[in-house]
């Protein structure tokens with residue numbers, strides 16, 4: 001449960017994780033794929049998207065609402081499952097599987113850093129700085145178009161991996 005809370009997010013985590021997995025699948029060298037996965041996070045956050053409004057809710061109610069938290073848990077659990085599944089395809093090549101998992105984690109790191117801010121009331125210093133920085137590069141969209149962009153990104157990443 002704590003692990004899931006920890007992986008919660010801003011853009012939904014699923015597209016981030018699929019793109020991370022796609023990068024590691026295309027580029028076997030983790031010294032290249034992990035930095036690229038880290039960078040892909042910012043790039044994807046710049047594509048107009050919808051996500052639960054953790055920040056607004058935290059300002060209003062002191063923490064994200066149960067509904068947003070539930071969406072985030074389902075999304076994170078699904079993203080985690082997808083990442084592990086895509087990594088398992090490399091077995092018995094353990095190096096390959098581990099670099100996929102590492103790239104998946106790197107792809108959502110930027111969001112994970114914000115979790116103490118939202119869920120553990122760490123709202124000063126570095127966590128405040130990072131949460132505001134992450135907010136500054138987000139490009140948000142309303143629900144339907146903001147979900148469609150993420151489905152398209154996810155499908156493109158899956159196509160890249162599986163086809």
Ligand SMILES: [Zn+2]
Nearest residue numbers: 010011045111
């Ligand atoms: Zn983000």
